Amino acid sequence: MNTMLWLTWRQHRWTIAATAALALLGAYSLLSTEIGNARYDSMPIAGFxxxxxxxxxxxxxxxFWGAPLIARELxxxxxxxxxxxxxxxxxxxxGKVLVLGGLAVVLGLAVGAGDGFSGAQKSWSQFEGSPLVQAGYAFLGFALGVLVGLLTRHVVTAIAATLVxxxxxxxxxxxxxxxxxxPVERSIARWESTxxxxxxxxxxxxxxxGPDLDPVPLTDLCEGLPNPNSCMRASKTAIGTYVDYQPIDRLVIFQVVEFVICALIAAGLLFLTFRLLRRGGGWKPSRSHRRLESEESVEPVQSTPEVAAAQAEG
Known part of the structure; x- marks a missing residue:
């Protein structure tokens, strides 16, 4: 295992260093903006x-981590x-997944440490400003890139397909x-209230x-009017209005759910990658390729006077 750690570091050290610098700079920008955002009317460019x-x-x-991992070798x-x-x-x-995948998760945790906003009040716009969510995204991206690299066998193609x-x-x-x-929460109000x-x-x-408190569609007569509420009230089709919403106290639960979904998708992608790799699918050369390689590897025998004389006698 120590050998794999050393080999992975030697092969990917510059990519790891550049990505770590990007992650730390991004986290610093978000945290510094979040702390000092009360002094600004809008988010500074660093936070953006x-x-x-x-x-x-x-x-x-x-x-840049997942897609080239196998594609470059092939x-x-x-x-x-x-x-x-x-x-x-x-x-x-x-060994590669343990090292690079683990580092990707750690850097994802750092990137999600800040959200660029100030104040104690939570907001759904801060959804992705979560260490758990960013760690899930990083692991998902890595696993997806590894599988795409195995299937495409070409680095540039794997990078483009991974992005898509x-x-x-x-x-x-x-x-x-x-x-x-x-499930969403629903708030219903009759015409006399909001x-x-x-x-x-x-x-x-x-x-x-409608009267049964179930949603009813906007009628053709009321559609396109400046004030459809008055039209729907006059038509007796509806008895009030409703709003479906997700309360803010579910924000953390939703972030955990999104992390779990990303982790499960990533685990499935890695399982498929290992299965294909063990079976040789996508990387073992075909018989025709092996025959061409063996023919190319055989060096032609240089003709010498002795060889020519022996061939003439034969």
């Missing part, structure tokens, strides 16, 4: 750059040496999944309710 690091850190890990054909008789592909990958798939996963999480980790929504709650949906 820190937020950009926070939003893109998982993709950076996937593109593209440059150095896996003949790396995966020798003493070190199997699975053992080699396990990671962005897609994050978009699906944010747009379709995150708001529904728990909907009561707790402070800092995340509003999911709003509309009209």
């Amino acid at each position: 750059y820190g937020l950009m690091v926070q939003l893109s850190f998982g993709a950076v890990i996937g593109m 593209e440059e054909r150095t896996y003949f040496v790396a995966w020798g008789q003493d070190v199997t592909p699975a053992v080699w990958l396990r 798939f990671y962005t897609l996963i994050r978009a699906v999480q944010a747009a379709l999944m995150r708001d529904h980790y728990m 909907v009561d929504v707790p402070p800092s709650a995340l509003e999911i949906a709003r509309g009209f309710v």
Whole structure:
């Protein structure tokens, strides 16, 4: 294990150092902005750059740590040496994952230490400013990049594909999944009153309710009017309005759920990678490739007078 640690550090030390510097600078920018933000009317530029690091850190890990890990060995054909008789592909990958994956999680924790905002009041806009969430994103990006690198066998292609798939996963999480980790709370108000929504709650949906207190759609007659409420009240279709929301006290629970989802996806991706690697899928050369390699490895015999004379006699 010590040998794998030393080898991993020697091979990836510059990438690790550059990424660690980026993570620490981003964390410092967010923390310093969060502490001193009360003096500003808007977020300083340092905090903005820190937020950009926070939003893109998982993709950076996937593109520059995970994607080249196996893809470079296959593209440059150095896996003949790396995966020798003493070190199997699975053992080699396990050592890399333990070292690089562990470092990615630690740096993710650092990136999520601040959110660039001040004040004790929580906000749903600070969702990704969590060490747990950023650690999950970093581990997910790393696992995704490793699998894509094994399948593509080309570093540049693996980097581009990792960025595309990671962005897609994050978009699906944010747009379709995150708001529904728990059933929404609903606040209903009749026409004589207004909907009561707790402070800092995340509003999911709003509309009209019928006599059975279930949502009813906006009628064609009222659609497009400047004040549809008056139209819906006059039509007797609805008896009031409603708002679906997630209370702010669920913020930490949702962050834990998102971390668990990222960790489970990453574990599944790594399991698939190890399974493919053990079976040889995606990296063992085919019979035709082995035949071409053996033919290329045979050096032509140089013709000499003695050889020519022997061939003539034969």
